[in-house]
Amino acid sequence: MDLSIPKEVEEIRAKAKAFVEEVAIPAEDHYDYDHGRMPEPIVQKLREEAKKRGLWTAHLPKSEGGLGLDLVGTALVFSELGRSPIAPYLCNCDAPDEGNMHLLHLAANAEQKKKYYHPLVEGKIRSGFAMTEPPPGAGSDPTTLSTNAEKDGDHYILNGHKWYCTGANGASFLIVMSKVNDSFRRTSMFLVPTDAPGYTMVQEIGVLGSHGPGGHCELKFENVKVHESQVLGKIGEGFRLSQERLGPARLTHCMRWIGLARRSMEIAREYAIKRELFGGKLSDHQGIQWMFAESALEIESGFLLTLKAADILRKNGDARQAVSLAKWQVSETLNKCIDRAIQICGSHGFSRYLKLELFYRDARAARIADGPTETHKMVIGRNLMSGKENF
Ligand SMILES: Cc1cc2nc3c(=O)[nH]c(=O)nc-3n(C[C@H](O)[C@H](O)[C@H](O)COP(=O)(O)OP(=O)(O)OC[C@H]3O[C@@H](n4cnc5c(N)ncnc54)[C@H](O)[C@@H]3O)c2cc1C
Missing domain, CATH: 2.40.110.10 (Butyryl-CoA Dehydrogenase, subunit A, domain 2)
Structure with a gap:
């Protein structure tokens, strides 16, 4: 597995990081908690900004209006964008459109591409x-x-x-x-x-x-x-195509979730460093430091599993085991990290000020959608029992 990062990918990653810090995170203040979404006029303005900054549909080939990233490069960029739950949509790389674009790129004929794929890539339709x-x-x-x-x-x-x-x-x-x-x-x-x-x-x-x-x-x-x-595609190809879609789509979820898990712990770190209690800082307490240490271990292993699966897929290998391991680990990590972050931030973590409560509500679906944890465990276990996969 080659984990070196090409200069071009590093530059796109830096641009994604800046977009999240300068555009997406400040825009989260407009989030409509009662209806569960961002106001459309703001979204449209910010999508123009994403295009201007060269971050539109990063996952697609350059010939299709994307940035030509392979799946490992996509992991590096999406894990930055995922730090804000609104950034992937602003860059037209959120589910389900991102997975659907991937599928249409692979399987649609010229007429279908004209009618559905190109308007989807341009952000004209959903x-x-x-x-x-x-x-x-x-x-x-x-x-x-x-x-x-x-x-x-x-x-x-x-x-x-x-x-x-x-x-x-x-x-x-x-x-x-x-x-x-x-x-x-x-x-x-x-x-x-x-x-x-x-x-x-x-x-x-x-x-x-x-x-x-x-x-x-x-x-x-x-x-x-x-x-x-x-x-x-062709009649009878439904399940083959759904594997073509679901493998990468599960991984791109993991990439975005890694970003959100990191952001949650960063919010908690900021609070823990500031909060004074029992004669010192909250961050001085070993019990709190261990929460950060456990989160770091889980985030790091989840990210490495995601990169491993991405590497297998970019080489056209069979990544089903690796994808299931990554999906299981990262979806559980996301939930654990946000939960810990709320605990560290106390009552403020429970409020809407820090956004952790929004992340917490959203994160629960990660353990169900695109295959619940139990289904992935079943797949992993079966592969090990049959000898198809090893430890
Ligand atoms: C936010 C969200 C968005 C979604 N978006 C889409 C979408 O765009 N398109 C779409 O088609 N679907 C979508 N889904 C559906 C999602 O893919 C399904 O929820 C998922 O595949 C599980 O199916 P199910 O909900 O019917 O659960 P069921 O199949 O009824 O399973 C119920 C529970 O059984 C348990 N279970 C499952 N397998 C096993 C096992 N082998 N051993 C032990 N226990 C097991 C799990 O705990 C599981 O949660 C979405 C779901 C959510 C929550």
């Missing part, structure tokens, strides 16, 4: 990725997928019920996972414009944490007619 279904449909276990598309001439008739589709309210299109002719083996991805007759965004589901643009939504597809030209 998208959603609709996989999860209410029971008994697909959740942690995708083999229980119930959404179905029946072939009818040169169209497919799509019927299904999805939920927790991030960003769907106001999205222009969705990438929908569906069986075909009730065959699980033929599971495919369909590009569905949100003005298609028969499609309903039922509701933005109320959740713990902030919503981000477009919320987390329940969706219905009732006899939605999708032309065969709107199949992403």
Whole structure:
């Protein structure tokens, strides 16, 4: 594993750090706690600033309007942007659009790219990725997928019920996972414009944490007619493509979460150094120093696991074990670090002044979305038992 950082990547990382300090963190003061998102006019202004500073869609190849970073370079830059929960969206590299861009770049044909991919990269539209279904449909276990598309001439008739589709309210299109002719083996991805007759965004589901643009939504597809030209990739490629999307998308979550875990501990450090109690500084107490030490160990190991998985993926290797290890470790680390930071900051940590309470609410989803911790443990354990992976 080569961990040297090319000069060009170091420069982009420095730019990302400056953007977070100078633009994103001050803008967090505009965050609307009651509705769980940033005011749109401010977001649009700050997105222009991100473009001006050369930080737009950093993860894409230069030919596609990005910065040409490989996945390790992306880890270095995203972990800086992740220090502010609003910075990734301002730079058009937040979930789900970032993962959807990656997928469309890989699998969309020229016509699909023109209609969906290019406007998404330019930040003109938003998208959603609709996989999860209410029971008994697909959740942690995708083999229980119930959404179905029946072939009818040169169209497919799509019927299904999805939920927790991030960003769907106001999205222009969705990438929908569906069986075909009730065959699980033929599971495919369909590009569905949100003005298609028969499609309903039922509701933005109320959740713990902030919503981000477009919320987390329940969706219905009732006899939605999708032309065969709107199949992403080929019929039957749904699961292969979902692995292409989910591997890197889980890792880019980890990259951003590393940034937020670091920021939380920095907020706590600032407080601990300032606070005087029991004849000294809070930071002088060994019990507090150990909280920082434990956080440093967890953040560092999570980041190294993320870099390792990124390195395997950039070499086109099989990174499933490494991605599961990173996703498990970093999502748990994020939750532990924010919890410790709140504890260190006492009542002030519990308030909205320090933003830790917002991070805390948002972080809980990290242990569930994109595969709960238990599913990743299952995958890791199975691979070890079968001898496919070693210690
Ligand atoms: C904030 C947020 C955003 C999301 N965005 C999207 C999105 O954009 N698109 C989308 O399709 N989905 C999205 N999801 C859904 C997410 O991917 C699912 O929540 C996840 O895959 C788990 O599925 P489930 O919620 O149906 O849990 P279930 O499958 O019902 O599992 C319930 C619980 O069972 C336990 N469990 C699971 N597997 C095992 C095991 N092997 N052994 C023991 N216990 C186990 C876990 O504790 C798990 O939490 C989002 C979820 C959240 C919270």
